Amino acid sequence: MLFSIGPGYFMTWIGIGVFYDHATLGPGVRAYRLSPGARIVYDKCLIRRLIGLPYEDAIRNAESLIRPAAFPGNQTVLLVNNVTLLTSEPEPRVLDRATLLVDYAGSVAPDTSMASQGLFFGGYDVWIHGPSYFINEYFVNATCLATRPSSECVALLLNDIELEKARKEAAKQAAADSGSGGEDNTATIVVAVVVPVGSVLLAALVGSIWWARRNRRRELEQRQRVKAAADKAADLEAGDPREKTGSGGGRLGVLAGGLRRSGDGDVFLGVEGEHGLPQWSEAAHLEADDVGDKSQHTPLTKPAACSRQRISDNASSTTDTEAGACSGNSSADLQPTPHLQPPPAVLSAGLEGRQDGEEGLAQAGQQEHPSGKEGHTQMYTGGHSSSLDPSQDTRMSALRMKPIFTRTLDAAPYFMSGAAAVGQSIKALTAFSGTDLQGSTVNVKPPPDHVSSPEEVVAELGAMVKELRSNANHVAIVLEGVLGHGSFGTVYKGTWQGLPVAIKTVVFSANQESRRHALKEAALCQSIGHPNVIATYATELQPIGVLPSRDKSSDRVSPSDDPSSSQKTSHLNITDWRLYIIQEFADGGPLANLYGHRALWLSPGVVNLAAVVPLALGIARALAHLHSKRIVHGDLNPNNVLLKQDPAQPSGYGVKVGDFGLSVLLPHDRTHLSNIVMGTMFYICPEVACKGHVGPPADVFSLGVILWELYHGRRAGIRTQEGPRYCSNFPSFPPGCPEEYRRITLHCMQRRPQDRPDAVTIVSTLQRLLDNLGAA
Numbered sequence: 038m039l040f041s042i043g044p045g046y047f048m049t050w051i052g053i054g055v056f057y058d059h060a061t062l063g064p065g066v067r068a069y070r071l072s073p074g075a076r077i078v079y080d081k082c083l084i085r086r087l088i089g090l091p092y093e094d095a096i097r098n099a100e101s102l103i104r105p106a107a108f109p110g111n112q113t114v115l116l117v118n119n120v121t122l123l124t125s126e127p128e129p130r131v132l133d134r135a136t137l138l139v140d141y142a143g144s145v146a147p148d149t150s151m152a153s154q155g156l157f158f159g160g161y162d163v164w165i166h167g168p169s170y171f172i173n174e175y176f177v178n179a180t181c182l183a184t185r186p187s188s189e190c191v192a193l194l195l196n197d198i199e200l201e202k203a204r205k206e207a208a209k210q211a212a213a214d215s216g217s218g219g220e221d222n223t224a225t226i227v228v229a230v231v232v233p234v235g236s237v238l239l240a241a242l243v244g245s246i247w248w249a250r251r252n253r254r255r256e257l258e259q260r261q262r263v264k265a266a267a268d269k270a271a272d273l274e275a276g277d278p279r280e281k282t283g284s285g286g287g288r289l290g291v292l293a294g295g296l297r298r299s300g301d302g303d304v305f306l307g308v309e310g311e312h313g314l315p316q317w318s319e320a321a322h323l324e325a326d327d328v329g330d331k332s333q334h335t336p337l338t339k340p341a342a343c344s345r346q347r348i349s350d351n352a353s354s355t356t357d358t359e360a361g362a363c364s365g366n367s368s369a370d371l372q373p374t375p376h377l378q379p380p381p382a383v384l385s386a387g388l389e390g391r392q393d394g395e396e397g398l399a400q401a402g403q404q405e406h407p408s409g410k411e412g413h414t415q416m417y418t419g420g421h422s423s424s425l426d427p428s429q430d431t432r433m434s435a436l437r438m439k440p441i442f443t444r445t446l447d448a449a450p451y452f453m454s455g456a457a458a459v460g461q462s463i464k465a466l467t468a469f470s471g472t473d474l475q476g477s478t479v480n481v482k483p484p485p486d487h488v489s490s491p492e493e494v495v496a497e498l499g500a501m502v503k504e505l506r507s508n509a510n511h512v513a514i515v516l517e518g519v520l521g522h523g524s525f526g527t528v529y530k531g532t533w534q535g536l537p538v539a540i541k542t543v544v545f546s547a548n549q550e551s552r553r554h555a556l557k558e559a560a561l562c563q564s565i566g567h568p569n570v571i572a573t574y575a576t577e578l579q580p581i582g583v584l585p586s587r588d589k590s591s592d593r594v595s596p597s598d599d600p601s602s603s604q605k606t607s608h609l610n611i612t613d614w615r616l617y618i619i620q621e622f623a624d625g626g627p628l629a630n631l632y633g634h635r636a637l638w639l640s641p642g643v644v645n646l647a648a649v650v651p652l653a654l655g656i657a658r659a660l661a662h663l664h665s666k667r668i669v670h671g672d673l674n675p676n677n678v679l680l681k682q683d684p685a686q687p688s689g690y691g692v693k694v695g696d697f698g699l700s701v702l703l704p705h706d707r708t709h710l711s712n713i714v715m716g717t718m719f720y721i722c723p724e725v726a727c728k729g730h731v732g733p734p735a736d737v738f739s740l741g742v743i744l745w746e747l748y749h750g751r752r753a754g755i756r757t758q759e760g761p762r763y764c765s766n767f768p769s770f771p772p773g774c775p776e777e778y779r780r781i782t783l784h785c786m787q788r789r790p791q792d793r794p795d796a797v798t799i800v801s802t803l804q805r806l807l808d809n810l811g812a813a
């Protein structure tokens with residue numbers, strides 16, 4: 038059941054029992070649709086989750102979240118023992134332990150992670166106003182969390198749970214068959230309503246009726262699932278990559294292939310063979326967004342190498358239409374120049390003047406794009422990565438799907454033993470600097486039984502600062518503008534060691550899960566060296582948000598800092614960190630900006646393949662390299678494929694894959710990771726969207742969508758009055774398309790991951806095609 042609450046409205050639950058049947062840790066509660074400005078109040082409620090963190094860690098996590106200013110008071114979260122709850126169940130519910138939230142408030146940021154299914158969550162405040170209990174049915178195994186990715190631990194636990202359920206069900210069935218009643222596992226957990234009536238009571242009543250019905254229905258369904266669950270458990274035990282269809286495949290309802298149309302948007306579930314493709318038409322090719330964005334298909338008149346135009350697909354930006362004969366000019370002034378915002382003075386001072394003190398940095402940190410600090414998913418309002426003004430860039434075609442859910446799962450080990458995890462992650466980051474990732478794992482976890490002391494964490498942080506400063510500190514970075522804002526921070530354009538660079542910044546605090554993403558991204562991208570991957574030159578970590586301490590100089594963390602020295606106390610005051618990732622600057626902007634260029638896409642369905650195939654080949658080569666290192670990019674889309682001017686290329690650009698913010702490193706014994714729903718709308722593959730299975734075929738699927746786009750010179754997705762959907766031609770090709778190109782693209786977009794080619798095969802196919810084009 039989903040609730041949606043209007044702005045300014047409250048929904049108050051009093052004395053209600055809520056059971057979240059998600060296998061989630063953290064704030065993955067998705068009962069409320071996008072309700073901006075709404076407030077959800079719990080009073081004397083019982084909230085149960087299927088799987089959660091151990092209570093101590095959950096409490097630590099809860100306490101660390103910032104209480105919104107609108108709720109004066111203090112977060113009061115307690116661990117309680119031996120609680121007896123009088124509920125509507127016949128017997129009192131006795132709990133050995135539970136978390137008791139006496140007073141707690143938090144903001145739930147907008148979450149677009151299910152956008153492909155038309156579901157948007159968050160945007161409201163939650164307030165636990167009367168004492169409410171939060172309990173978990175199962176806890177993730179701490180030892181597992183210390184040694185394996187949390188998503189794997191959850192998947193394993195889910196498997197055990199289902200096995201246990203199947204066993205119970207089988208026993209119950211056997212008992213029923215033999216005439217005994219069997220155990221009654223129908224749980225009605227409505228807590229006694231003790232406070233006022235009226236609309237609130239009505240809401241509680243409706244909830245309780247729904248809950249009781251749901252339990253009955255679940256019981257029936259569970260019986261039907263016994264065999265399926267047992268089969269699935271066997272599959273999982275045998276390492277079969279197949280996943281359940283109960284809450285996974287069933288969620289989308291359609292797994293038969295092709296497109297699913299819905300009022301809220303389409304989910305592309307891949308193709309099966311080449312069946313069910315729509316008829317390609319020129320009219321459909323010209324389909325554009327019809328809700329105000331004119332940039333979906335904004336044909337330009339010249340390519341980079343033979344025009345004097347500036348390209349931008351931002352609806353608000355101008356497109357210079359001066360045409361001219363292709364003159365083979367340098368593309369220097371023809372590129373889709375990433376528009377720069379002037380750098381905020383304080384930021385400039387922050388970096389350039391950093392040797393003067395950390396104050397500027399602390400201030401700069403306060404000006405940072407908030408998403409980097411909150412660690413929450415934000416509503417991504419633009420597919421145009423180099424947008425000047427996010428408020429003007431409202432295309433849905435690149436709606437991000439980075440979920441709170443995923444991050445929370447991934448963050449679990451750090452909530453488990455946050456202090457230790459910081460240090461270990463930092464080790465991972467520095468250790469991987471400039472090394473090959475193969476055979477390593479970024480998810481370095483602390484030894485199971487070791488929980489670092491704050492001093493150890495400080496020592497680790499100090500060591501990392503020292504290491505990173507020795508890389509980057511001695512040369513000033515000059516900031517020249519803002520390239521854009523990502524989910525985790527801002528990207529600046531600058532100069533470093535005389536080189537044009539992009540500087541990604543991410544703000545995190547020692548106990549935030551965004552830390553893990555930041556460090557992981559830094560570690561990964563430093564470890565990859567390939568001509569088609571954005572190079573990472575250096576990383577830099579600096580403390581910000583340092584609380585006032587005895588003297589100004591002691592607020593610094595310098596390479597010579599010794600955590601065991603007298604400065605230790607001030608180190609403990611460090612609340613936030615900012616990571617700088619200094620990268621090769623891709624002066625051509627994102628691939629999406631190139632779409633529609635008339636010199637490459639000559640007319641509807643007619644493309645300059647000799648110019649476009651090398652772009653496709655570059656992306657495929659980058660993927661082949663990543664996959665050879667067991668790295669899954671996880672978010673391949675035309676905004677994360679950047680262009681760099683290269684006169685040797687027929688298009689005038691070389692391809693550079695960037696943004697490893699959602700990348701994962703596969704353990705050697707795994708073909709995919711589970712429980713990770715991440716990606717970008719229109720590029721996400723069915724097994725990730727439906728089942729959270731992330732493996733190399735997920736990247737291949739996304740590449741398939743990009744291959745389609747490259748042929749057509751337009752995005753696959755559009756935004757309409759009815760919601761986002763794929764272009765009507767997708768995934769068809771016009772009759773003139775070479776068979777090899779069409780076939781490899783559709784091959785990439787096969788519904789079942791095992792039916793897709795690997796990246797190496799794609800490279801060889803595209804290379805062959807290119808060779809044939811040259812020979813022709």
Ligand SMILES: Nc1ncnc2c1ncn2[C@@H]1O[C@H](COP(=O)(O)OP(=O)(O)OP(=O)(O)O)[C@@H](O)[C@H]1O
Nearest residue numbers: 422423520521522523524528539620621622623696
């Ligand atoms: N190396 C680079 N060279 C040039 N521009 C870059 C570079 N890296 C990022 N950018 C630009 O900076 C902006 C923000 O990039 P970033 O990767 O942080 O976010 P994103 O990909 O837009 O979103 P998200 O972080 O959610 O994936 C984008 O416009 C991107 O094109």
